[in-house]
Structure formats: structure tokens, C-alpha cells
Amino acid sequence: MSFVYTTGLNSTGPYQSAGRPYLKNVASLTDQSTEYLKFPKVTKKIRIKNHSTSGRLKIGFADNARRAFDMPDTSDGRFEGGFGATLTAFTVSFWIKSSDVTVSRIIQLTGGLSQTRIQGSGTGGLRFKINNVNGTTSANNITTPNGWDQITLVINGTSNAVYLNGVQVTTNSTAAGGFTGLSIGANASANFDGTYDEMYLYNTAFTAAEVLELYSSAAYLDPRDHSQAANLTSWWAFENNAFRTYFTTNDTTATIRDRIGSNNLTQAGTFDGTEKFVNGRQLDTAVNSHSIIIPALGEIELSVKTKSLFLFADGATQTFDVYASLTTIPSERMYDLTGTGIDV
Amino acid sequence: MSIYTAGLNHVGSYQVAGRPHIDQITLTAVATHSQRVSFSKVTKSIIVRTTSSHAVRIHFAPYTASAAFPNYTDDASTGNNFITLSGSGQIELDVKCKEVFISAPLGTTNDIVEVYGELTTIPTERMFSLDGVEGVSS
Numbered sequence: 472m473s474f475v476y477t478t479g480l481n482s483t484g485p486y487q488s489a490g491r492p493y494l495k496n497v498a499s500l501t502d503q504s505t506e507y508l509k510f511p512k513v514t515k516k517i518r519i520k521n522h523s524t525s526g527r528l529k530i531g532f533a534d535n536a537r538r539a540f541d542m543p544d545t546s547d548g549r550f551e552g553g554f555g556a557t558l559t560a561f562t563v564s565f566w567i568k569s570s571d572v573t574v575s576r577i578i579q580l581t582g583g584l585s586q587t588r589i590q591g592s593g594t595g596g597l598r599f600k601i602n603n604v605n606g607t608t609s610a611n612n613i614t615t616p617n618g619w620d621q622i623t624l625v626i627n628g629t630s631n632a633v634y635l636n637g638v639q640v641t642t643n644s645t646a647a648g649g650f651t652g653l654s655i656g657a658n659a660s661a662n663f664d665g666t667y668d669e670m671y672l673y674n675t676a677f678t679a680a681e682v683l684e685l686y687s688s689a690a691y692l693d694p695r696d697h698s699q700a701a702n703l704t705s706w707w708a709f710e711n712n713a714f715r716t717y718f719t720t721n722d723t724t725a726t727i728r729d730r731i732g733s734n735n736l737t738q739a740g741t742f743d744g745t746e747k748f749v750n751g752r753q754l755d756t757a758v759n760s761h762s763i764i765i766p767a768l769g770e771i772e773l774s775v776k777t778k779s780l781f782l783f784a785d786g787a788t789q790t791f792d793v794y795a796s797l798t799t800i801p802s803e804r805m806y807d808l809t810g811t812g813i814d815v
Numbered sequence: 816m817s818i819y820t821a822g823l824n825h826v827g828s829y830q831v832a833g834r835p836h837i838d839q840i841t842l843t844a845v846a847t848h849s850q851r852v853s854f855s856k857v858t859k860s861i862i863v864r865t866t867s868s869h870a871v872r873i874h875f876a877p878y879t880a881s882a883a884f885p886n887y888t889d890d891a892s893t894g895n896n897f898i899t900l901s902g903s904g905q906i907e908l909d910v911k912c913k914e915v916f917i918s919a920p921l922g923t924t925n926d927i928v929e930v931y932g933e934l935t936t937i938p939t940e941r942m943f944s945l946d947g948v949e950g951v952s953s
Binding site (some may be wrong): 480483486487514527531532578613694726744760762763764771773774775776777808810811812813 | 826832833834835836837838839860862864866903905924929931932933936
């Protein structure tokens with residue numbers, strides 16, 4: 472067996488002898504869309520020139536370039552799927568983003584007591600119903616307009632609770648019984664107008680500490696790293712592999728695959744064709760909070776070591792050039808950029 | 816068991832620097848308020864940009880000392896230890912630091928300033944305090 476040695480990320484020579492060019496012209500990046508460039512080697516320096524005469528370009532670095540699913544208007548239907556069993560003590564957690572959490576239904580449990588769901592309360596709060604009986608009232612304005620929130624639903628007999636970003640916000644003591652599935656986007660008369668990302672089903676009722684653990688560790692996101700991983704039943708990632716290949720099979724606008732079991736979510740009701748995959752929570756956060764804005768006809772040069780770069784068109788279709796000075800360090804040697812100053 | 820990390824004078828750490836850090840900050844209405852950007856590692860250089868037409872101040876200590884920044888007893892305003900970036904401007908500074916402060920001389924609200932840090936591998940714990948240092952907060 473032979474080993475192939477390659478130069479590493481902390482070897483000074485490759486930076487001193489860098490200079491292999493990388494050039495890329497993007498003639499038309501549609502407004503509100505993303506280009507994700509992958510470099511063949513680790514960079515030493517990059518330069519971006521914006522040739523557009525209106526709008527602006529946002530650039531940054533985020534290697535968790537995952538995707539989410541946008542159900543953009545209230546005329547869309549829902550996704551639904553089974554649990555593969557009747558569950559009486561379980562936890563469902565997911566991320567949502569919406570301009571406003573109104574009275575629309577966010578998630579509904581099926582196969583048990585009817586009218587069991589989480590919905591908006593109309594003032595940015597959450598309402599938790601079991602068998603159409605309201606739980607305690609959450610505070611108003613707890614959800615984040617145009618931002619990401621993690622909602623965790625714990626069902627366990629008469630100890631049922633909803634958590635927002637790791638904090639309990641409403642409870643319901645109605646005896647819940649068992650459920651066999653769920654739907655998101657919910658009901659034809661009050662659909663949720665927003666985006667879903669990273670939904671998990673665990674076949675156990677989380678404690679408050681376990682909910683907080685899921686929220687805190689989710690920044691680096693893999694539900695299999697949670698202390699209750701042995702009870703992870705389903706993982707719906709809403710991933711179409713647009714930028715990186717996270718799974719061997721893509722999700723589609725018709726089917727969201729279960730990455731742990733076989734509880735796929737499928738479309739139900741009428742969809743109008745405007746539903747789509749969009750940037751996931753981390754890439755979206757990078758675009759909106761950790762990007763550099765290059766205005767029309769602007770330019771920037773950065774000394775940076777990276778294996779990738781995202782560019783986001785904002786305000787108009789963008790035309791631009793990217794130049795990179797590459798080292799000889801294979802991109803496989805570069806760690807994934809994530810965390811503070813990147814995508815959190 | 817001791818774990819050794821690169822120190823502040825380790826040449827190689829600057830030669831292989833380049834890990835990016837980008838933060839967008841929104842300036843507040845009060846001209847004496849400072850917005851702090853904290854880096855996860857010591858920087859080799861930083862770039863500050865604004866796409867607004869208003870100028871911004873850049874300093875390495877709070878503009879005025881306050882309870883919000885307990886690690887600083889001195890400030891940047893007393894000795895005029897700041898530089899001013901013109902509106903729609905950009906400046907690159909070869910500087911090693913673990914944090915930088917931005918303020919708005921006109922107290923203009925909602926202006927967004929972007930800060931790019933070229934990070935070394937040197938932990939911020941290795942960086943000495945700039946409080947009271949001449950040219951920073953003297």
C-alpha cells in the first residue's frame with residue numbers, strides 16, 4: 472500500500488508559490504438566486520468585479536450550503552407522511568422562516584385526535600391545539616419575522632409542550648393518545664406561508680434539556696449527533712443537492728425523503744407550481760448577516776483561504792467576474808467554513 | 816498534559832492566514848455608541864466597508880468607555896484614537912487584533928457596515944489587551 476502525500480493547509484510554501492489562476496464569468500445571475508463556486512485548490516486570494524449597473528452582489532463563505540423548502544403562498548397544499556407506527560411519546564422538531572406567523576397552520580398531527588396542531592396566533596405567537604382544545608397561550612411576537620425559528624413539539628400523554636428556540640412557550644394537558652403521521656403546510660383554508668428546514672422525528676419525548684441540546688447543537692446540524700440519536704426515527708432535510716451532494720438521492724418538489732427511515736413526505740392537495748427549494752437556514756443566514764456587498768460596478772479583493780464562495784444577486788440580475796489565485800493545496804484539505812463570522 | 820498553540824509572534828501563522836470572518840453590523844442612532852466585532856482568532860488584516868453615503872469611525876477600543884465594555888477603562892475618543900472612513904468607502908488595515916469597534920459620527924441609524932477579518936490560527940487568548948495602549952485608547 473502506498474500513500475500519496477499532499478501539502479497541508481498550514482504549510483507556508485504553497486502560499487508563497489501560489490498563483491495558479493482561476494477565472495469565472497457569470498453573465499446572468501437572476502435576482503434573489505445564488506451561485507455557489509467550488510475551487511479545485513485552496514485559494515490564497517480572490518477578486519470579484521461586478522459589471523452590473525443596478526442591484527448589488529452579496530458574497531461570502533458558507534460550506535453548509537444546504538437547502539430548504541418554500542411553500543410560498545396560501546393556495547398551496549401540504550406535505551404529509553406517516554410515522555410507520557402509532558407513537559404516543561415522541562418529539563418533532565423543525566425550523567421555519569416566514570414574513571409573519573399569522574393564524575396559518577404550521578404542522579398538524581394525523582391518525583389520532585383530530586385538530587391537533589401548532590398554528591400561529593395572529594400576533595407572532597403560537598397556539599397549540601389538541602383535539603381542538605387550546606393549550607396555554609404563548610406570548611405575542613415571539614417568532615422572528617423574516618428570520619429562522621426552531622419549533623419543537625413534544626407529545627407525552629398529558630404532558631405536551633411546544634418549544635421555540637429551545638424555550639418552552641406553551642403547554643397542553645389534554646390527553647393526546649397516539650398519532651400515526653403528520654402534515655406540514657396543513658389545511659387548505661389556512662396554509663402556512665413560509666419555509667421549512669431540517670425536520671426530525673424522535674421516538675421519545677424529549678426533556679427540556681434535550682430540547683435545548685437539539686437547539687444549541689443544531690447550529691452545526693446533524694440530528695445523529697444528539698444524545699437521543701438512538702431514537703431518531705425520521706430526518707427530513709429538504710435537500711435537493713443544488714450546491715453540494717449531501718445525499719445520494721435528491722428531494723423533489725413532489726417528495727421529501729426520510730433520510731433515516733422510509734417515512735417520505737409527499738404532496739397532498741393542490742400545489743400551484745410556485746413551491747420551490749431555496750437556501751437553507753445556514754446559507755440564508757450567511758447571505759443576510761455575513762456577506763460583503765459589492766454594489767453595481769464595484770470590486771473587491773480578499774486575502775482568503777477557502778474552497779468555495781457563494782454569490783447572491785440582490786435587486787437585479789447580476790453580471791460579474793471571479794478571479795482566484797490558487798495554492799497547490801487540494802481543496803479536500805480545507806475544512807468546512809461554518810460558525811461565527813460565517814453562517815451563525 | 817500541555818496543549819501548545821501558536822503564539823502571537825509565530826511567523827508561520829501569518830503566512831498561512833486567510834480563514835475568513837464576515838460580519839454585517841447595523842449602526843445605532845447615538846454617535847457615541849460603539850458596535851463591537853469580535854473575531855474567533857487573531858487577525859492578520861481587516862477590511863471595513865460601507866455602501867452608505869455616511870462616514871463611519873473605526874477604532875480598537877470603545878469610542879466612549881461604558882459598562883457595556885468592562886474590559887476597557889480607557890476609550891478612543893479622549894485621545895482621538897480613531898480613523899474615519901468616508902461614505903461608500905473601504906479601507907484595509909494590516910492589523911493583529913481580536914476585536915474592532917465601529918461608530919457613526921453623525922449618529923445615522925440603520926447604516927450597514929461590513930467587516931472582513933483575515934484570521935490567523937492564533938487563539939484570541941494569546942492577544943494582549945489594547946486598553947490604555949498609546950494610539951488605541953490613550
